[in-house]
Amino acid sequence: MRITISGPPGSGKTTVCRLVANRLHLEVVISGDIFRQLAKEASLSLADFGSMCESDPDVDRQLDQRMVDIARSRDDLLLEGRLTGHMLTRNGIPAFRVFMGADLDVRAARVAEREGGTAAQRKQEIVRREKCEACRYLAYYDIDIRDRSVYDLVIDTTNKTPEQVADIICDAAVHHD
DSSP: OEEEEEOOTTSSHHHHHHHHHHHHTOEEEEHHHHHHHHHHHTTOOHHHHHHHHHHOHHHHHHHHHHHHHHHHHOSSEEEESTTHHHHHHHTTOOOEEEEEEOOHHHHHHHHHHHHOSOHHHHHHHHHHHHHHHHHHHHHHHOOOTTOOTTOSEEEEOTTOOHHHHHHHHHHHHHHHO
16 A cells, blocks of 8 residues: 655644554655755755755656655555645656644644744745745746645645545545455
8 A cells, every 4th residue: 555645744644644654554754854865965064965955946846756666666555745635646656645624723734833933934934935835836846735636635734634635535545446
């Protein structure tokens, strides 16, 4: 079984990925971990590597290609990342594709709790980041990140616990496979 989980910052992807992977005995691949690995390979800080992404499309392409290569290499896998559902669809790799979303204010509060700062600061950062990513993904791949048509399951996590979301995904994935 191969599952992708995508969604914006603060939607709960990483937490839910670990729960789902544990329950279904899947290996977890988190795009942020690959991003950090690529930064290390380039001998750059995360901040510098992130800045480079905004001006160099090859960085995004490397990350996305690495996710595709990993997905091709094995079956019992859960991949987390903004574009994983889209990229596996484009590359004809079978998977159960999940999108997790949540109210912007709730996401900002979650990010502030996890990373510090205020919810208002985090909200501004999220809005800026999402705008930047939407432009990059459209320019680099002709992908409209708001397009949910590639997903088998779309979940609003605003008022759900991670355990509730994991229950929904596990149930749907088992019945999908």
